[in-house]
Amino acid sequence: MTTSVRGDQLARLLGRWHSLPGRRRSPDYAALAGAVRGLLADGRLALGVRLPAERELAEALAISRTTVSAAYRALRETGHLTSRRGAGSWTTLPHGHRVATSGLWTPDDDLDMIDLGCAASAAPVELVPAARAAADDLPRYLGSAGYHPTGLPELRAAVAEAYTARGVTTSPEQIMITSGTQQALDLVLRLSVPVGSPVLVETPTYPNALAALAARRARISTHGLDIETGWDGEMLLGALRQTRPRLAYVIPEFHNPTGHLMPAELRERLVAGAHAAGAELVVDESFVDLPLDGQEMPPPVAVFDRHSRVTSIGGMSKAYWGGLRIGWVRASAPLVQRLAAIRVGVDMGSPVLEQLVAVHLLRGAPEIVAARRAQLRFRRDAVVTALREMLPEWRFVVPAGGVTLWAELDGPISSALSRAAEDLGVRLAPGPRFGLDGTLERFLRVPFTLAADDLVEAVRRIAAVRHDLDHAPRPTWRSPVVIT
Structure with a gap:
């Protein structure tokens, strides 16, 4: 069934579309069409949504209906509307785009793009030896x-054993292996969140968690994190008391995207x-292995x-x-069995070979993780x-772990900056x-998973784009290359 968006809903998403940088020299219909493309570019407006x-x-x-008609016509011409x-x-999706490994829609010819939209590292050198050893183990299964x-x-x-070493006694019966952390979350939500249930999340939070909750049609309430101090304990606990959610989702270890560590x-x-x-309480521990300052x-x-x-x-x-697509759930043994009963209707189990690779990597965890931290x-x-050096007006706290930095910009320009940065070869x-x-x-996530030279070059280009936003004679709306 096609999802629809009402006029008032789209108007709220568009916000102050008529006052973007350089707007005064752009016709109303062009600015409106560009703003809709911007919503598609940063994922706030999905594909296949029927517009009002x-x-x-x-x-x-x-505004006049003539302006809307012209904007819709412009969107059809660029392939963003059918x-x-x-x-x-x-x-719809413009021609020449595909689904990238990050799950985002990207063009086929973006090999030279510095991609800061994905907060993940390349494989460690130990992966190939682990895969060879796993292949030797495979005949047993x-x-x-x-x-x-x-x-x-x-x-x-x-x-x-890893959980027990961290101080929480755990048996194998309390563990279920999944095809990545995202599937772990999805299975827990399928079991624990009936359609329309209230759920509490942090804001900001992991975008794919919001997508999973939206798929359950959950009623989402939020608790805001401060850029400097992180969680306000009294407000978080107050939100729990007041909203009485069916489930609360939190990221206490080097929170994505802010990098904060919950005390x-x-x-x-x-x-x-x-x-x-x-x-x-669903606790996402994706970054627990990545303290960077020896704390x-x-x-x-x-x-x-x-x-x-x-x-x-x-x-x-x-x-x-x-x-590798290996994740897990730690819960009570009865809950693990209930999750497994749901899981057989999804994919029956994670690939055996990849699980064997994971076993070998975990055996070498101290050395592999130490190298990753360095x-x-x-x-x-x-x-x-x-x-x-290049953007001194931006404010941020240096994260003590994880893979992302959360920057407060010098204005509400995050989406406009991201669109413009792609023209200079940086995806945000x-x-x-x-x-x-x-x-x-007013905020932007900056992951630091790429090579240092690429990160410095990306910041240089972003700084140039930031200067251009204040001095551009007119906006240069383009076909988005990141569409969820």
Whole structure:
């Protein structure tokens, strides 16, 4: 079924579309069409969405229907809108685009693009030897059907041992292996969030978590993180009491995108608050292996769980390699079995060979993760130095771990900056992609997973674009190359 957007909803997403940089020399219809393309570019308007009728949008924006008609015509000409008499108009994809490995729509000829839209590192050198060793182990499993909904026993045991080493006693029966952390979250939501249920998330937060919640048609409430201090404990616990969500999703370890680390005291209070509110707590530990400054890590949130309220999810994407597609769920053994029953209707189990590769990588975890931390520390310091030199008016806190930096810009220009940066060969993830309803335009996520030279060059180009936004004679709207 095609999703529709009402005139008032689209007007709210468009915001102050008529006051973008350089707007005064652009015709109204061109500015409106460009603003719609901008919504497509940063993911706030999805593909296949039926737009409101021309008259309805004209009334919502308080402009003439002629202007809306011309804007829709311009969108059809650039391939961003398809119309059929009697059926309406819906968003489409321009020619020459494809789905990239990040899940975003990108052009085929973008090999020279510096991609800061994806916060993931290349594979470690140990991956190939691990794959060869896994291939040698594979014959042991070839006599069976190969379906393991909860995962290979040896990988479940390895993940359980890692949790126990962190201070939370875990048995293999409490672990389910998934095809990445995103699937882990999706399965938990399928089990725990009936359609229309209230859910509490941080803002900003991981965009794909918002997408998964939207697929469940959850009623999302948010708790805002401060750019300098992170969580406000009293406000977070107050939000739990007031909204009484069915589930709360948090990223306490080097939060994506802000990089903050939740203190132990708040972790304990959060678990108690979730229990009092009758809420399940989903803890995303994707970045737990990546402290960069030698700090002592607080205990896992699950340490404080006495009532089976905490479900932890994690995986190998950030410390190892995203292409491996190995994630996991840590929960009570009965909950793992319920998740496995749901999982067999999705994919029956993760690939055996990839799970065996993961086993070998986890055996070499101390050396592999130490090298990854050193690499990320060097790259973080390089991008921090570049930002301070070339964009001194931007404000940020140097993250003590993880892979991302959250910058507050000198104006609500994140989407406009991201669109313009692609013309200079830099792909960005603008702030609104990490929140709801088009907010966070003053913020930008800057990952530091690429080579240091590429990061410095990207900042140089971004600084040039930032200068051009203030001096451009007119906007240069182009076909977006990042469309979700």
